Amino acid sequence: MNRVKKIVFLVIIAISTNLFSQTKADALKDAKIASNATLNMDFETVLKHTLPSILEMMGGKDAALNVLKQTFNGMKAQGFVFEKADINGVSEIVKEQGQFRCVIEGFNQMVMSGQRISSKSYLLGIYNEVDKYWWFLEAKQLKNTVLSEKVLPNFETQLDIPEDDMKLEPIED
Template sequence: MKKPLLTLTILLIGFSISSNSFCQTEQGALDATEAYFTAKMCDDYETLLNLTLPDLIEQAGGRESMRATLSKIHNNQRSKGIILQDYKIKQEIKQAKTKLETHVLIPIVTVSKVPGGTVTSESHLIAVGLEGNSKWHIVETSSLNEYNIHKVIANWDNTIVLPYKKAPVFKEDK
């Protein structure tokens, strides 16, 4: 009688530790996502650079080149009257652990002010946890698919399937 109870107790403790680890990982990814959107809304390029995968910064020619690119993108959007107003993180989060990284797929909804109305978009971000999930980086998936994701996230193992893209919804101002 003691052995089954002991086994059940060990299993429950293991599940609790595993569940707690999952929650901590998820929270780290969510915190990085919050920081990412706050930085985007405030044109905080330093935070955006810190949340960008080091390989992407290197591919862009270094931090200063990437900073210039981020600034150019934001200025281009602003000149067209496109301003990120709000974002919401949805709850259907998925995560996978590779040998070196943790990948967390985070569904989001963004609302941007555009000339004549607003555009609501449903998409996903990938939070990439490095160094035992002590460092997080954010990757937008808008231009990624199963064929090119490895160019951006080298250790992506296809455990998580990238969802289909949804068309943005325009709502005209009244």
């Protein structure tokens, strides 16, 4: 009987590990989908992967869609160009406060007003267990306690959320 228990235990560990690693792979895949959607100005997809409480703060999905379109159209009119939006990696996934979470490292490169803007930034990923995909929010926003309380009340994490890093350089012809 002891041998049967060991085999069952090993099978459970193998299944759990496989599901866990698939979730991390899914976080990477979904972050890349959201990143590419930003580059392609596919705001429907961007909003699908946006934490619902953020959409609520923006007045709902339709209002958020309108804000994104207006913002990007205004930036485009001023010469803004998104050159790159890459996802560099995903942290380990942790379960905290009843949610699966991870930190996503991204790199964005943009051009505006004769300057190239390079930014390494971080997203907090939260797994949507109902619909089986990841939601994201800018991790730096969680350092604003007023905003954090509105978006994720009583938020606590053991995840390391690094500071964003942005560089500006003039574009020389």
